[in-house]
Amino acid sequence: MDLNESAAGAPRVWPMRTGDVPTVMAIEEAAFPEEWPATAFERELTKNSMARYLVLADESGRVIGFGGLWLMVDAAHVVSVGVAPAARRRGYGRAIVHGLIEMAIDHGMTEATLEVRESNEAARALYRAYGFYEVGRRKRYYPDNREDAVIMTTEELAGEAYQRRLGRLRGELEERLPGIELNVGSGE
Numbered sequence: 001m002d003l004n005e006s007a008a009g010a011p012r013v014w015p016m017r018t019g020d021v022p023t024v025m026a027i028e029e030a031a032f033p034e035e036w037p038a039t040a041f042e043r044e045l046t047k048n049s050m051a052r053y054l055v056l057a058d059e060s061g062r063v064i065g066f067g068g069l070w071l072m073v074d075a076a077h078v079v080s081v082g083v084a085p086a087a088r089r090r091g092y093g094r095a096i097v098h099g100l101i102e103m104a105i106d107h108g109m110t111e112a113t114l115e116v117r118e119s120n121e122a123a124r125a126l127y128r129a130y131g132f133y134e135v136g137r138r139k140r141y142y143p144d145n146r147e148d149a150v151i152m153t154t155e156e157l158a159g160e161a162y163q164r165r166l167g168r169l170r171g172e173l174e175e176r177l178p179g180i181e182l183n184v185g186s187g188e
Contacts (some may be wrong), residue, residue, distance in 0.1 A: 009059045010179030011092065013099040016053035016066060018045055023063040024055060024082075031082040044068065052107070054099045054184060056083075056092055067096035069104060069112070074105030078114035078146040081123070091176040093123070097130055098173055101166065105157050112157065115149035117142060129153050131165050 016024065021041045028041075043049040053068040065083040078100055083092045087178045104112050115138060116123050132152035141149035156161050174180060 005144065010181055011056060011058055011095060011177045012061075012181040013054050013056045013095055014183045016041070016055045016068075017183070018042055020055045020063060020066075021045070024053075024066045027064065027066060027084045028080075029081050030085055042049060051079075052094060052103055054103065056096050056099075058087060058092070065092050065096050066099045066143075069100050071104070071107050071109060074108070074110045076100070076107070076109040076112040078112060089122075091173065093126055094129075094169075094173055095177060095180060095182070097126060098166075098169060099182050099184045101130060101154075101157070102182060105166075107183060110156055110158065111154050113151070113153045115141060115151055117160070118148045118150050124150065124152075131155055131162055 024041055032122045041053070044053065044096060050070040050072060052071060053066060055063050056065040064087040067081040068079045070079055079095060081096050083096070101112060112132070114127065114132065116127060131154045134150050135153050136151040138149040138151060140146040
């Protein structure tokens, strides 16, 4: 099976490869007002030893989303989560965030952090579902409109309470996206 195809109509998440970059760039351009330069994802994959990225294909095997984090000592910093605008509100962003959290745990990270636009209530609600809570703000963080970023972090990822939450969320994800494959390891 091609890396970019889903099995039997099930959504699939896997580690991003350089071959995924052109599709991810198109999603990035459609999803965000200030997209990364064309070379940024390839640089992240080949030169940044802290960076880990995932892609998500829908039931038809089409790549429709991505997410990335940096493994910084003992904390995972979520740097980006994007879903093609036409595929939003179907649980795909949840699948990407879930994959990123599982990846962080697999790499021994103790917590996860991120920044999110103050106005992006849908993303903030998703992150809250995954146990992120607000710890501060970065004033005028986003260059396109000088909007503030909300800084969010999680409790201890390996803690009993968080593991229960993650198990419950995995069940909800599997109910919403039957057959979803979450392959967050580095090897296929």
